[in-house]
Amino acid sequence: MNDLVNLSENQSSSEPVNGRFYIKTFGCQMNVADSERMASLLAEQGLEPTEEAKDADVVIINGCTVREKAVHKALSTLGQLREIKNRKKKSPPIIGIGGCVGQLDKATLFKKAPGLDFVFGTDTIDNLPEIIHRVKNGEKHVVYADFDTSMDYSTETKVFGHKAQAFVNIMKGCDKYCTYCIVPYTRGKEKSRTIDEVVDDIARLVATGVREVTLLGQNVNSFGKGNSNQKNRQPMELHNVIGKVGPRAGEENFPQLLRAIDSDPRCEALRRIRFTSSHPLDFSDELIECYAPASQGGVSRLSPYLHLPVQSGSNQVLQKMGRHHKIEGYFAQMDRLREICPDVGLSTDLIVGFPTETEEDFQETLRLLDRVQFDNIYAFAYSPRPGTRAAKLPDDVSAKVKNERLNHLLKYQLEIAEKLYKTRVGKVMEILVEGEAKNQKMASTSSIVGRVWTGKTPCHRVVNFISDSPRSLVGQFVQVKITEATGLSLQGELITGDLQ
Ligand code: SAM
Ligand code: SF4
Ligand code: F3S
Numbered sequence: 001m002n003d004l005v006n007l008s009e010n011q012s013s014s015e016p017v018n019g020r021f022y023i024k025t026f027g028c029q030m031n032v033a034d035s036e037r038m039a040s041l042l043a044e045q046g047l048e049p050t051e052e053a054k055d056a057d058v059v060i061i062n063g064c065t066v067r068e069k070a071v072h073k074a075l076s077t078l079g080q081l082r083e084i085k086n087r088k089k090k091s092p093p094i095i096g097i098g099g100c101v102g103q104l105d106k107a108t109l110f111k112k113a114p115g116l117d118f119v120f121g122t123d124t125i126d127n128l129p130e131i132i133h134r135v136k137n138g139e140k141h142v143v144y145a146d147f148d149t150s151m152d153y154s155t156e157t158k159v160f161g162h163k164a165q166a167f168v169n170i171m172k173g174c175d176k177y178c179t180y181c182i183v184p185y186t187r188g189k190e191k192s193r194t195i196d197e198v199v200d201d202i203a204r205l206v207a208t209g210v211r212e213v214t215l216l217g218q219n220v221n222s223f224g225k226g227n228s229n230q231k232n233r234q235p236m237e238l239h240n241v242i243g244k245v246g247p248r249a250g251e252e253n254f255p256q257l258l259r260a261i262d263s264d265p266r267c268e269a270l271r272r273i274r275f276t277s278s279h280p281l282d283f284s285d286e287l288i289e290c291y292a293p294a295s296q297g298g299v300s301r302l303s304p305y306l307h308l309p310v311q312s313g314s315n316q317v318l319q320k321m322g323r324h325h326k327i328e329g330y331f332a333q334m335d336r337l338r339e340i341c342p343d344v345g346l347s348t349d350l351i352v353g354f355p356t357e358t359e360e361d362f363q364e365t366l367r368l369l370d371r372v373q374f375d376n377i378y379a380f381a382y383s384p385r386p387g388t389r390a391a392k393l394p395d396d397v398s399a400k401v402k403n404e405r406l407n408h409l410l411k412y413q414l415e416i417a418e419k420l421y422k423t424r425v426g427k428v429m430e431i432l433v434e435g436e437a438k439n440q441k442m443a444s445t446s447s448i449v450g451r452v453w454t455g456k457t458p459c460h461r462v463v464n465f466i467s468d469s470p471r472s473l474v475g476q477f478v479q480v481k482i483t484e485a486t487g488l489s490l491q492g493e494l495i496t497g498d499l500q
Contacts, residue, residue: 029216078116118131192217216276233260236249241285277307355393434456463489
């Protein structure tokens, strides 16, 4: 509940606050984007970022609750923060928790984490300046964790600092209710921004130097449901090979959004559009057609990359997971996409050890990897989440078997990826540089004296290369010739770039 009271004039949330802030983020890209928003709001309030929790006056945990382990991580971080608070008796930091953990567990967190000052949810991030003021003014245990109950979703993206890459929330919530998943309970009902608003937002970001946007939502394929078609936009009936019909004529939809961004003259300087995440059920033929070459009607800036979570290769498991499609439909979607865009990079999410998963079901998941040839997988051992439908099923695959299956799956995929990545050796690829590589080992064996940089190809593969440039390459597009490949990344030689 929001225990909102009107702020008195001398408590105005627009009053500047001195000091430093630190945010620790757990979870998915949605949380990463939310943390960036929090950082912008705190900086607007006058706080400065710091790299270390021990130096901060305001510490925020942006927590994830998708698996039990993630919740434990957030709570144990709160335990460490309490020790810091105890040590800094003269000027103790204020400590808050937000994200999906804050949303789900609300006021109960104060019992679990003594030393905690405030809790906020996924829909109350913009209240952060107000919350900080209230805590600074001596209020205890402040909670802002109501869902926004309005029908519309309108927001403006906030980017912290000058960046070439930006996450843009285009929708929020999830209405799919897969039986194992807590997200619909932490992110609320599905709501979309309008196409006009998203395009204006991206145009503004492009004007500040953003060159790659990642459109975010739990299910971007169902973007636009409930939004009536805006002026001059062709109604589009969406079909998909799974046999279901997606969003209907008369409402906005995701392919329309991609085309609207791509054709807006204000977005001319944008180089890459990405999106995540998708559900096979709404992954329409019209969206697949967006991956065609621009000369054949495709969306020219759409990156040749798709993350399409499938979760399991077994139909009996998919059915128990409430995914509402069969594996054959997924294969048909992947085949069609590869036909239209042969160089597309593919990734997926998989869960092993879901209740009743047999060895044969697991073998079907391995066969799925052989069949689709993903560049990358994100695999997890099933973790029962209280309140979900699957939590009522017996968690009958032992922890030992779950771990064995997970390790086997990851090893199996690594071999596939290594073979796939090796086919790239010798090719020249465009890389958007994201930063200096954590591992600088490559520099010690190279004839070039310089730093190792890391970035991604249009198909989302990680590439490391060395440059002797004394300047930062972050945000630059460079051409790199691939020289080596492992199952996790590519290495290359810098050829040219936007280097100024
Ligand atoms: N909306 C996206 C989708 O449909 O794939 C992302 C959902 S969730 C944030 C990311 C991934 O976590 C899921 O795709 C699933 O593989 C995994 N996951 C969700 N609930 C889980 C659970 N109870 N146990 C293990 N993994 C889980
Ligand atoms: Fe969770 Fe399923 Fe929604 Fe993805 S689509 S967030 S897995 S309920
Ligand atoms: Fe975790 Fe919430 Fe994302 S539960 S995975 S942070 S939507």
